[in-house]
Amino acid sequence: MRYLGSKVKLLDFIQQTITKYGIVGDSFCDLFAGTASVSDFFKGQYDIIANDFMYYSYVLSKAKLQNNGEPKFERFTREYKADVFEWLNSQTYIPDEKYFIYENYSPIGNRLFFTEDNAIKIDGIRFAIEELYANNFLSESEYFYLKASLIDCVTRYSNTSGTYEAFFKFWESRALKEFTIEPIEVSNCQLLRHHTIFNKNSNELIREVRGDILYLDPPYTVTQYASAYNILETIARNDKPAIKGVGGKRDKGSCVSNYCYAKKAKDEFEDLFRQAQFKHILMSYSNQGVVPLDELIELARLFAKDGTVHIDNLEYQEYQNHRSSNKRNGERLKEVIIYFEKDLNVIKSPLNYAGSKDRMYYAIQKHFPKHIDTFVDVMGGAFNMGINVAATRQVVYNDINPYIYQIVNWLLSTDKEQITQNVENCIQHYGLGKALEAPYLALRNCYNTTERNPLNLFVLHMYSFQNYIRFNSKQGFNTPIGVAGYSEDLKNRISHFVPRTPNVILSNLDYREVDYLTYPQGTLFYFDPPYLITKAAYNDGKRGLDGWSKEHEKFLYEILSMLNSHNYHFIMSNVKEHKGRTNVQLIEWAHANNFRIVEMGLSGWRYAKNEIIVTNIE
Ligand SMILES: C[S@@+](CC[C@H](N)C(=O)[O-])C[C@H]1O[C@@H](n2cnc3c(N)ncnc32)[C@H](O)[C@@H]1O
Incomplete structure (x- = not known):
């Protein structure tokens, strides 16, 4: 069928690329299916998910994937x-x-x-x-x-x-x-596979599907x-x-299609790459497409495992001259395939922290805007959110708590092997072990009197009761011994605690002191405040620091409304209801401002909470 951008003539090229990079998998998503020629070609090898927002394409996909000849x-x-x-x-x-x-x-x-x-x-x-x-x-x-x-x-x-x-x-x-x-x-092969066909916008569907191979053939x-x-x-x-x-x-x-506009297409790609829950991403594109290849490659690197992106052209040679795509100076039209392995890991902070968002990361990420220039994790805590976000410019970590700030700073700026070495030396030196009180108290005493450094506090928190980092009014660390301790898992978390965005800036400010309006447009502000109606460890005992009150909460709403009026995006995590209590002021404020409240489901193993996010992202 005569169709713009049909891949009928490039099916072998796609197959060769899959073979060349040893890509294996059970499922294959053809997100911009068009005539469904690619889906039809691969339908015997994989379970296919085919999609296109045009209905005639849906009809073609249905015909080719639901029939065998x-x-x-x-x-x-x-x-x-x-x-x-x-x-x-x-x-x-x-x-x-x-x-x-x-x-x-x-x-x-x-x-x-x-x-x-x-x-x-x-x-x-x-x-x-x-x-x-x-x-x-x-x-x-x-x-x-x-x-x-x-x-x-x-x-x-x-x-x-x-x-x-x-x-x-x-x-x-x-x-x-x-x-x-x-x-x-329609190709004839044994229909042993299970195929699914959608008729949606690609950037909407990408939030709903997952699998092994994602094939992108956008306009x-x-x-x-x-x-x-x-x-x-x-x-x-x-x-x-x-x-x-x-x-x-x-x-x-x-x-x-936003893919047809030079200004919008890049954001669409960023969003697709970010939201894709697929191990392998293959994309057909041209050296004369609306987005220059170099920019696409740079974008893909942000989301690729080890930042590695491959590019092949039809002559089946590695694409060499990356710069030329910007100039298009009489260069021959070349069809290329960009391939990368998506980094799907959720990085989990080595700092165990009440309210950590690592398990909710993907659920929250679904609501991210298409483009994130800068991500500001305003109440960063253990940094489980910000560490996972790929932003095109930078990620900012902020927390009011100087102790937490120091630990995060130390974890990020010190060589990982050095950290584990120091942690293990400290454990050995004090003879620390799960539920061993005397050595724990010796370290605690040392921390409170002489060696007040992030290493000692970090080690203390590993052995402390429910990993609480709690201080008395004289700033003495006072959490008693708990039942947990150093483990292989913690060691792994230390070595993998590397931000997805290379450029990270840290600050130790009260959320009321952050200079919000100095951030560029395209900044996403994320807030994970203490929950007014639940009792988190940082809320009771106050850690010797300022606690969280109705006034703090109200001030935060004012900041969010202010951000909204300045066209910034924000996401705030919170709970609406917990153990019979309802955060009425939260609901009223969100409704009055037309902000979205999205249920995130239950979290917390000890005291299950109904987590929500409130956001101004459509
Ligand atoms: C290059 S063609 C795909 C050709 C196809 N591989 C084939 O061999 O026929 C691009 C397709 O993307 C679809 N499309 C464009 N923007 C889309 C979007 N935002 N969501 C879903 N489909 C989209 C178009 O309708 C078109 O069929």
Whole structure:
């Protein structure tokens, strides 16, 4: 089928790339399926998830993934004693007011997309298919197969250069031939696999699916598919849309692709890469696409395991001259495949901290905006959020608590092996062990009197009661011994505590002192305050520091409203209800400002809490 950006000729290239990089997996997501040629090619090898926001593409995907070669049309044949294609081609179709293609896209409507006879036949056949299906003579897969065959054939008789924004003023020979519907080619393989087909915006769907291989074939020119193939959309949808202009185009509706705009496309890619829950990401693109290849590669590096991104072009050579894509100085058009392994790990801070967000990271991330220039973790705590965020410019960690701030600073700025060495030396020196009180108290005493450094406090917290870092009013660490201690898991967490964004800035400010408005547009502020209606360790005993009160909470709402009025995005974690208590002021403020409250589900093993986020991100 004639289709802009069709990958029919590049199927071997895609397969070779998969083989070259030893990519294995069970599932394959074709997020921009178009004609579903890629899905059809791989449907015997993987469970396919196919998607495209155009409905005609959904029809093509359904036909190719739910059928194995041409279907048998048993019910139809039994009833009609005829071949369904011959039958559809031999009927006499009489136009009436339903005949939308005939009325609008043939000379009757002053447009020369199809000859009158062909337009009548296209309309007649599409209504006949609907009627056969409504009367139960077709199974669902047969129905989509026939619809797909019709769409496929229409492209062979249209009087256009291939798209449907304009028609030729004179008849092309292809358009003058008598329209016949023929079976669409669908590959034949054992249908042992399970395939799923969607008809959604790619950036919406990416938040709902997961798997092994993600294949991205986005538009890379300014041409909107919804406009270019608008007549195919009408045929597939079987509707009578309002149409406009010389070309009689239907409205693009919600199918305007941001991938076609130079300014927006990069944010869409950033969002796709961030949200993708797939081990391997393969993307077809061109050296002349709306986003320069170098910029895409740089973006991909932020999300790739070890920052490694591969790029191959059709001649099957490593793509060398990265800079040239910016200039496009007469360079030949090259189709490339960008490949990287997505880094899917959630980094867990070695600091055990009440309210840690590591387990909720992905649930919260789903609500991130498409572009994050700077991420500010205003109440950073153990830094479980900020450490995981890939921002294009920088991540800022802030916490009011100087002890926590010092530990995080030390963990980030000291060589990891050095940290474990020092931790192990300290444990050995004091003879620390799970629930061994005397050595613990000796270290605690040392910390409170002489060696007040982040290493000692960090080691203390590993052995302290429920890992509390709590101080008395004289700033003496006073948590008693607990039952936990140093472990392999902690050792791993220390060595993997490396921020996803290379550029991290730390500060030790009260949230009321942060200079919010100095941050660039595109900054996302994240707040994880103590919860007013639950009792966290930092809330009782106050750690010798300022506690969290209704006034603190109110001030925070004011900051969030202020950020909103300055067009910044924010996310605040909180709880709405807990053990019969409700945070009424939170709900009222969020409703009054039209902020979204999103339920995150239960968290906390000891005292389960119903976590929510409040955000101004649409
Ligand atoms: C280059 S074509 C894909 C071609 C396909 N691989 C094939 O071989 O036919 C890009 C496709 O992306 C779809 N598309 C563009 N923006 C989209 C979006 N935001 N969400 C879903 N689909 C989108 C278009 O409708 C178009 O079919």
